Amino acid sequence: MKNLFFTIIFFISGFTLAQKVKVLDQQTGKIVKNTSIFNDKETINITTDVNGFADISEFKNNEIVVFTHLSYAVLRIKKSIIKSKNYIIYLTKESEQLDEVVISLFKKEEKTARIAEQIAVLNARDIQKVSPQTSADLLATIPGIKVQKSQFGGGSPVIRGMESNRVLLVVDGVRMNNAIYRKGHLQSSITVTPNMLDKTEVVFGPSSVVYGSDALGGVIHYYTKTPKLSQENEVESQLFSRFSTVNQEVTTNVSAEIRKENWASLTSVSYSDFGDLKAGKNRSHGFKDWGRVFFFSENINGNYNENPTKNSNSNIQRNTGYKQTDILQKFFIPLSKNTDLKVNLQYSTSSDIPRFDRLTELKNGELKFAEWFYGPQKRFLASTQLILNPSKRWLESGVITAAYQNLKESRIQRKFGSLNRFYREEAVDVFSLNGDFSIALTADKRRTLSYGFEFAYNDVNSNAYGKELNIVNGEIDGFSNDFKVQSRYPDGGSNYLSSAAYIDYRQDINSKSTLNSGIRFTNTNLNATWIDQTFIHLAETNIQANNSAVTATLGYVYKPNKNWQINSVISSGFRSPNIDDIGRVREKAGTVTVPNVSVTPEFAYNAEIGVQKYFNDKKFRVGVNIYYTLLDNYIQRDFVYNTNGSIKQVEFDGEFGNAVSNQNKDNAYITGFTANYLGKISNSWRTSGFITYTKGKTYDTNEPMSSIPPLFGQFELNHKVDRFEFGAAIRFNAKKNIKDFNITEGIDNHDLTPIVNENATEDLLKYGGSPSWITAGLNFRFVVNNNFSVLARLDNLLDQHYIEFASGVASPGRNLSVSFMANF
Numbered sequence: 001m002k003n004l005f006f007t008i009i010f011f012i013s014g015f016t017l018a019q020k021v022k023v024l025d026q027q028t029g030k031i032v033k034n035t036s037i038f039n040d041k042e043t044i045n046i047t048t049d050v051n052g053f054a055d056i057s058e059f060k061n062n063e064i065v066v067f068t069h070l071s072y073a074v075l076r077i078k079k080s081i082i083k084s085k086n087y088i089i090y091l092t093k094e095s096e097q098l099d100e101v102v103i104s105l106f107k108k109e110e111k112t113a114r115i116a117e118q119i120a121v122l123n124a125r126d127i128q129k130v131s132p133q134t135s136a137d138l139l140a141t142i143p144g145i146k147v148q149k150s151q152f153g154g155g156s157p158v159i160r161g162m163e164s165n166r167v168l169l170v171v172d173g174v175r176m177n178n179a180i181y182r183k184g185h186l187q188s189s190i191t192v193t194p195n196m197l198d199k200t201e202v203v204f205g206p207s208s209v210v211y212g213s214d215a216l217g218g219v220i221h222y223y224t225k226t227p228k229l230s231q232e233n234e235v236e237s238q239l240f241s242r243f244s245t246v247n248q249e250v251t252t253n254v255s256a257e258i259r260k261e262n263w264a265s266l267t268s269v270s271y272s273d274f275g276d277l278k279a280g281k282n283r284s285h286g287f288k289d290w291g292r293v294f295f296f297s298e299n300i301n302g303n304y305n306e307n308p309t310k311n312s313n314s315n316i317q318r319n320t321g322y323k324q325t326d327i328l329q330k331f332f333i334p335l336s337k338n339t340d341l342k343v344n345l346q347y348s349t350s351s352d353i354p355r356f357d358r359l360t361e362l363k364n365g366e367l368k369f370a371e372w373f374y375g376p377q378k379r380f381l382a383s384t385q386l387i388l389n390p391s392k393r394w395l396e397s398g399v400i401t402a403a404y405q406n407l408k409e410s411r412i413q414r415k416f417g418s419l420n421r422f423y424r425e426e427a428v429d430v431f432s433l434n435g436d437f438s439i440a441l442t443a444d445k446r447r448t449l450s451y452g453f454e455f456a457y458n459d460v461n462s463n464a465y466g467k468e469l470n471i472v473n474g475e476i477d478g479f480s481n482d483f484k485v486q487s488r489y490p491d492g493g494s495n496y497l498s499s500a501a502y503i504d505y506r507q508d509i510n511s512k513s514t515l516n517s518g519i520r521f522t523n524t525n526l527n528a529t530w531i532d533q534t535f536i537h538l539a540e541t542n543i544q545a546n547n548s549a550v551t552a553t554l555g556y557v558y559k560p561n562k563n564w565q566i567n568s569v570i571s572s573g574f575r576s577p578n579i580d581d582i583g584r585v586r587e588k589a590g591t592v593t594v595p596n597v598s599v600t601p602e603f604a605y606n607a608e609i610g611v612q613k614y615f616n617d618k619k620f621r622v623g624v625n626i627y628y629t630l631l632d633n634y635i636q637r638d639f640v641y642n643t644n645g646s647i648k649q650v651e652f653d654g655e656f657g658n659a660v661s662n663q664n665k666d667n668a669y670i671t672g673f674t675a676n677y678l679g680k681i682s683n684s685w686r687t688s689g690f691i692t693y694t695k696g697k698t699y700d701t702n703e704p705m706s707s708i709p710p711l712f713g714q715f716e717l718n719h720k721v722d723r724f725e726f727g728a729a730i731r732f733n734a735k736k737n738i739k740d741f742n743i744t745e746g747i748d749n750h751d752l753t754p755i756v757n758e759n760a761t762e763d764l765l766k767y768g769g770s771p772s773w774i775t776a777g778l779n780f781r782f783v784v785n786n787n788f789s790v791l792a793r794l795d796n797l798l799d800q801h802y803i804e805f806a807s808g809v810a811s812p813g814r815n816l817s818v819s820f821m822a823n824f
Helices: 002-018 079-084 124-130 135-139 579-583
Strands: 020-025 036-038 045-047 053-055 064-069 072-078 088-091 119-123 145-148 156-159 167-171 197-204 218-224 234-244 249-259 264-274 322-334 339-350 369-374 378-388 397-415 420-440 447-472 475-483 494-510 513-529 542-561 564-575 586-588 591-593 602-615 620-632 635-639 649-652 655-664 667-680 685-698 712-721 724-733 773-785 788-795 815-823
Touching: 045 053, 064 079, 064 088, 072 079, 072 088, 119 124, 124 135, 124 197, 135 145, 135 156, 135 197, 156 167, 156 218, 494 579, 513 579
Parallel strands: 020 088, 167 218, 591 655
Antiparallel strands: 020 053, 036 045, 036 064, 064 072, 119 197, 145 156, 197 218, 234 249, 234 815, 249 264, 264 322, 322 339, 339 378, 369 397, 378 397, 397 420, 420 447, 447 475, 447 494, 494 513, 513 542, 542 564, 564 602, 586 591, 602 620, 620 667, 635 655, 649 655, 667 685, 685 712, 712 724, 724 773, 773 788, 788 815
């Protein structure tokens, strides 16, 4: 009788335990506490405990169970299905109602309904659908971002008319911008391959309260994939492969994820081989020879050819191909219920990357350079993140990130008719420490306080040397002589230290309005030393620069009802001159940039307003963001004059050119808007689109600002039925007249626009500006089963020839790409 009694008790206990559901995070596999669980009639309402468990025995077997949590999408599921899943439920942060959860702006999860700034988010599914060859191509699909390319192995994102060192790149909480990020066009965005990304978030406008210097135009935050835990030991692997016809691209990505209860690991290796890019052949712009490559240099991969080679197909842009390898190793280790550790190792390297726009540069009607390429672009990152969730009154959550980065880049060039090869090599070591914390000031979390600190130290080494080729029987046989070369940056070494602290306060004034405010103090210290004075003479060879700034943000979100949201932001930002601003030496198109040690910080003061209207239970959204940014003490490249008023001439690599330098000016403005829509037309049809307009001009000199793209946009329509998806997209770009180009700096590359008048006496009169263009594309996706899917894209259907504004390489012609993804 006693045994029967214990058997019954054990059976009842086992049945009760079987009714306990466990709620986990889909991305990390960690428990999700404080999840609300209820039925449609709300007669049952329970909450998961600190271990993520909740007893759902009160629910009927065929009853719908609803799971809700502030940071996750609502999940509705039948109890019978929960049972079939062994009572384990995963919640995802992807919201069907367009109310995304973002991290970048406040360094913690927050819904866009409480954020005043303009935000754009691309999740893993979006990235997979776009299937970009590089991360620069991925950024070009985001509303409000334009990408410039000087060569195919690059991509410089432009946000609100600002690019390069005025836009902050971040990967997994670590700033990628370093002390030699230059003004002009920057190609570092491609060193994070899209195959390793879980999502990308973009914050538009000055975000210097949380991120400090450099974030004048906005912040681009890459989030790489993170392994997740599992109650049972699991090993999952994935193979991704893609082939593209327009440049014979072959990309392969292999990843393996080990999931255990107490730790998880993700290893991902990606390799891409890009051939020479083919431009479109249909020239609806009317310029028959613009962008054609009639001759090219075969002096690559150690070859020697004394003269240019005739191109058999002028639409093929010779010397645009390159190779790239990316490796990601990440560990996720829960140290306790409230503390996690992430270890993040990243390595990216490339082959030599030809600088296409320089290799097509002409002098006296002939190709100028026999060799002009970037050496392998190498980026190594090692970081650890301590994620704290003590849920204490003095600290609700926080993240401490310590990181080390090593970056190497080089430039090699040689002119036709010369055996002198010039080498310039740079290496940057970056050490950083960030702390970002948050406190809920009230139990209902309507008032929160965030605060943090940041330290970043850059050590820059710049080396330059020259070697004379020894040619035997038409081939390179070592070197016969060495000679001096001007280094790109101070040859005695330089360093740059940034220290900052910030406070951010956010309050829900009532159910309809939220106030965001923040303030940050930043101090930067720069040291540089020049040794060799052979070519460039400076009054001071040892310089120090110390700059400080206070920046602030005030944002207000008003929701008159559930279908309307109005955002307004007033913010300030600043950018302190780095090593590149003060000490760079380089030549382009006959002008030579020389150091200017007296450059001081530039400031941005921004005001913007955004309106969003939701339809169909927040399944469809239409919005517009309008902004005005005032730049004060802005930095612009301009000529250097002698005391007699003539332009100074300096020698660079054996030739003399006009001297220019980075200089502080007075005031300028940039204004514009982005209008967009996104959402579901029905259960099977989705659509999205945007139009972006930007205008910028200087108040002091009354000339256009650099990097201001013409009107551009995109419209897309997608249909999904069962396992099949089909989509079509149109991209367009308006014309930009030559009078709207900034000629002084040369960043807009007006000399690369089509020539309309060969006999013009004024240089400006012979260029036609940037022609308008429009392209159409199709995309297909078929899910064969849970483990295998196929994706195909057909871009630039009409094979249009077009060149993005300020770019030195034509965009791809008609391209068919086919991708395969398999999970094991």
